[in-house]
Each structure stands twice: as C-alpha cells, then as structure tokens.
Amino acid sequence: MKSELRSTSDLVRGNIMANVASEARYPSADNVALKFVVGSAIGLLVVVLSGLIMSLQLTSLGNGIGGLFVNIRGIHLQAIIFAWLSMGLMGAIYYAVPRICGRDLLSKALGNVHFALMWVAVGLVAVTLLLGYSEGREYLEPILPIDFAVVVIWVIFVTNILGTIIASRAKTVPYSAIFITVSIIYLGVNYLLGMVPLRGLQDAVAVWTFAHNQVNGWFMVGLMGLMYFALPRLTGLEDNPPHNTKLTAIHFWTLMVFIPPSAMHHLLYQSVPVSEFWKELGQWTSVGMLIPTGIWTYVVYSYIKNSRKGFTLPLKFFAVTTVFYLLNCLQGAVQSIRAINDITHGSQWTIGHAHLALVGFISTGLFGLLYFVLPRVVKGAPALDKVGGMHLAFSAAGLAIMWVTLTIAGLVQGSMLSSGQGFWAAREAIQPYLIVRIIGGVTYAVAAALFFYNVLAAVRRPAETTPEAIGRQALVQR
Amino acid sequence: MGKFLVSVGVGSLILVGWLVSSLTTYNVGPINAHAGPWFADTELAKNGWSQFQSAGCAQCHSILGQQGQSTGPDLTQVGKRWKADQIKKLVRDPQSIFVGTRMPSYPQLSEAQLDQIASYLETLK
Numbered sequence: 001m002k003s004e005l006r007s008t009s010d011l012v013r014g015n016i017m018a019n020v021a022s023e024a025r026y027p028s029a030d031n032v033a034l035k036f037v038v039g040s041a042i043g044l045l046v047v048v049l050s051g052l053i054m055s056l057q058l059t060s061l062g063n064g065i066g067g068l069f070v071n072i073r074g075i076h077l078q079a080i081i082f083a084w085l086s087m088g089l090m091g092a093i094y095y096a097v098p099r100i101c102g103r104d105l106l107s108k109a110l111g112n113v114h115f116a117l118m119w120v121a122v123g124l125v126a127v128t129l130l131l132g133y134s135e136g137r138e139y140l141e142p143i144l145p146i147d148f149a150v151v152v153i154w155v156i157f158v159t160n161i162l163g164t165i166i167a168s169r170a171k172t173v174p175y176s177a178i179f180i181t182v183s184i185i186y187l188g189v190n191y192l193l194g195m196v197p198l199r200g201l202q203d204a205v206a207v208w209t210f211a212h213n214q215v216n217g218w219f220m221v222g223l224m225g226l227m228y229f230a231l232p233r234l235t236g237l238e239d240n241p242p243h244n245t246k247l248t249a250i251h252f253w254t255l256m257v258f259i260p261p262s263a264m265h266h267l268l269y270q271s272v273p274v275s276e277f278w279k280e281l282g283q284w285t286s287v288g289m290l291i292p293t294g295i296w297t298y299v300v301y302s303y304i305k306n307s308r309k310g311f312t313l314p315l316k317f318f319a320v321t322t323v324f325y326l327l328n329c330l331q332g333a334v335q336s337i338r339a340i341n342d343i344t345h346g347s348q349w350t351i352g353h354a355h356l357a358l359v360g361f362i363s364t365g366l367f368g369l370l371y372f373v374l375p376r377v378v379k380g381a382p383a384l385d386k387v388g389g390m391h392l393a394f395s396a397a398g399l400a401i402m403w404v405t406l407t408i409a410g411l412v413q414g415s416m417l418s419s420g421q422g423f424w425a426a427r428e429a430i431q432p433y434l435i436v437r438i439i440g441g442v443t444y445a446v447a448a449a450l451f452f453y454n455v456l457a458a459v460r461r462p463a464e465t466t467p468e469a470i471g472r473q474a475l476v477q478r
Numbered sequence: 479m480g481k482f483l484v485s486v487g488v489g490s491l492i493l494v495g496w497l498v499s500s501l502t503t504y505n506v507g508p509i510n511a512h513a514g515p516w517f518a519d520t521e522l523a524k525n526g527w528s529q530f531q532s533a534g535c536a537q538c539h540s541i542l543g544q545q546g547q548s549t550g551p552d553l554t555q556v557g558k559r560w561k562a563d564q565i566k567k568l569v570r571d572p573q574s575i576f577v578g579t580r581m582p583s584y585p586q587l588s589e590a591q592l593d594q595i596a597s598y599l600e601t602l603k
Contacts (some may be wrong), residue, residue: 260493422564
C-alpha cells in the first residue's frame, strides 16, 4: 500500500477498487446484459403507451384517438412479450449464466448480433401490425416471414447460452441454470409449433398451447431460474440455502409435468370441440400447479426471512412478485374449474388475470432482477433505492387498481352475458370500471417512467468515489 | 453436467411429447362433413343450419375457424353478442345496422328462413 492513502476511507476505496477490478471477470457478459436491460426499459415504454391508448379507446374518453384498436392490441401484446419481458429476461440471463458456470460468454459478437436483430424484429412487427398485416392469431400476430426471423434470433441466443454452459465444462450445474436453459428451450420449441398456421381445432390448440407455454414455460420458469440465481447472492446465503434443496427438484419436475397439458384450460368454453379427456386433463393439471406454487412461495419467503444482507430493493420486488404470483395461481386454478370458467370466459376478468400474470408477477419479478443486475453491469454503484422505492409503490398500486376493477367488471359482464342480456348492455354496464382501470394504467405508466429514469441515470452516471458510493459498491459484489 | 443434460433433455422431451399428443386431440372435422350442427338443439335451429349452408353465408363467414371463408367475421360465439331478432334484422338489411358494410342484403330469404338462420346462430355461444 502506497503512502498516498491517508484516511480510512482512502484505504477502503483502494481495497474495494482493487477487488472490483479483479472481480470484473465477465466483460462480454456485462456489456451484452447492459444493452438488453436498456432495451427492455424502452420496450416497457411502448407497452404502457399502447396499453394507455387502448384503455382510453374502450371508454367514451377515447373518442377520436387514432389507431385501430385491433392493430394496437397486437403491438401491445408483442411489445410486452418480446420488447419488454423477453429482452429483460435475456439481459438477466446473459448476466447470470456466465457467473453460474464460471466462464465468460461464448461470444460477445453473437450477443450483439442477437440484440440488434431483436430490435430489427421488434421494428418489423410494429410496422407490419400498424399497417394491418396480421395473422390474427392471438399472441402470434406477426406474419410468417417475421416468424422465421424470430427462429433465427432464437438459434443465435440458444447457441450462445448453451455454448457457454457446455464450454465451461462445469462438473455440477445448479438448478438455476437448468431452469434457465429449459425456459429457453420452451421459448423456441413453442415458437416452432405456434408459428405454423394450421386450421380449425388444431390451430386453436396450437395457438393456446403457445400462449400458455410462452407465459408459463419461458417467462415463469426463466424468471424462477434467475431468482434461484439472484436470491442467494442478494441474501448472502450462497453456501447454506435456507430450504431443503430437494424442494427445488420437486419444483422443477412438477413444473415440467404440469405446465404443458394445463394449456388446455384456455379452451374449456371456447366452443372448440377439444375432447373431454384433454379438457379434464387441463383442468386438473391446472389445480396441480398449486404444488410448485406452494414450493416457490416457501423458497422465496425463507430466503427473504433469513437474509444476511437486509431487505434490499430487489428483495422488496421479489416479495411483492411472490404475493402477486400466489394470487395469480389461486385465481388461475379457480377459473380453470369449468363452472366458474363458464361465467368468466371472454369477459374482462380474463384481461385482469392476464395483467396479474404478466404485470403483477413476471414484470415485478423482472424489475427486481434488473435492479439486481443493473448496479453490477454499470460503472460505480448507482443509488437506485430512492426512485426504486417509488417505482415499486406505483407499479404495485397501478396493477392492484387495474386487476381489482377488471375482475369486478368481468363478473358483471360475464353474468350479464350468461343471463342473455346481450353484448351492448354488458358493454354499457362495465364502462365505469373501465374508466377506473385507466387510473390504474396511468399509475403504472408513472412506474414505468420511473424505471426508465432509473436505468438511464444508472447508465449515464460517472463512477463515484464518495465513501457512500464505495459502501454501496461493497454490497454489490460482482 | 450430467444432471444438467438429463434434466434439460427429459424436460424438453416431456414438452414435445405433450405438444404433439395435444395436437392429436379428437377433431370432429369440418361442420358440413357431418349430418348436423353441434350446438343446434331445436328443430328450428337445425333447419337454420341447413339454411346457413344453402343461403351462402359460409362464402364469407366461418364458424370455429372452419369451413367458411374469412371475408366476414367468424361467427363462433355470435350468440353471446346478438339476440335472434337482432340477427334477423342484420341479415335482412345489414346497412341498417352497420353503415357501409360489405355484407349484401338478402331480400330473397323468406321470414321463415330468416327465423331459422337467426335461431341457429343464436345457439352459437
């Protein structure tokens, strides 16, 4: 140690900066991950903007707002699937996988190509959908040429990630990497099945299997894998997990067995002649999904409860996401039962459930993950907590308003349709709820803007050398 | 690495297995390959199904995504949105409900035929 270091804080700074320099072992992974995090924040803005336009159009407040509802709806769906959630998860995966197997990314160039092609695909999807070129199949609106481009992008992604894991020759690969890899395989296999335009019943089965597995297989399993990676590091419990590790194996295999067949619960009252066997199977495997739900809730709870690093911002997001996850799975299991599905199917209840899943559960969890990844891939240690706390409050409140009003609106609408009062009467009856929903949407848009601000501020801030910043840096072990 | 490959492999195999087998789910095929409609339970509605075929509705409309064309909207759940008398009014003179629609009016259909078609479509819920 040289004699320029005069104070304790200088000493601390010198030590920690030396540590940081030696610990930044994965420059390619960090570089690619940061690009995806910023990209996902931009994608989220597209999602909330298109959502706000549509929520206005559904009420009398939106008279004269341009753009066809059906076109914007496709953009809203595709933006949330690809531009926001997929890009965010991919960023976190690019960060996590090299650290799990102790080897930098297979190829930084492939990662950059992946990122560029993602934006090309997102741009193409947005333009074609706005022009009205759509397959008209829910969640699979992009036309066939774009589908092929998506498959190419997926091949690049899976080559990079699987290649990194296999090239690392790690003797033991933990379950977090298994969850992540399986989720990537779900993404691709599903897309290959879903992109083929079939006819009639088979098309309905393919579309809803795709939509279901995209959310459960790619978003949910991927998010869980990444949280299995992040939770021990956020709580300082890397070496002694607070739960029985056999639970993770049970968690994994129940998911693998229950996720695909439960897709059929989307077709219970669709007037589609799916055979009784598949409808029953879809119903009961949906209820069976409560087993992994319980395990996952317990795992997250036990990590947070035993945390040695305090209740930090990402952990707060993880706590909230688990609450929404539990609500979501209970609601999902309930509405998979046919007697209830008869009322709720095709009403605003379903819209509420979709938002609870993708906004309440997946997006909140992803925010937590990105707040875990972000300080570790930018220079210095940005203070995310102040804005981050507000972001958490606004996003949870916005989602809660949206979900509760849509669920009540769905019950009103569904029972009016079932009792034969007609489409227009039901539409008029739910207008007040749809207006309250706009308030929820605006609240959530504020949260999205706060997130965007936080990401930009973290990226643009120069490396700080104040003792506080160094203290934060010490918490953020790379 | 062994556990990793086995877990990922078996998980993917389960997925592909379910996907392929779910596509073999019982398909009753196109509607007009069968003796009658699925949902029509009254005599009136069953006749309406035949009228639906012979009046040429399926030139533009599909039901359950099958059999028809996609010029007009799919009518799978039309009974949830429209009552029989509204459907009747629509088929007789579409311009009176949707101004500027491409759907032609059907003056050649008798009152009884319209009743049958409307009561059939109302059963599609």
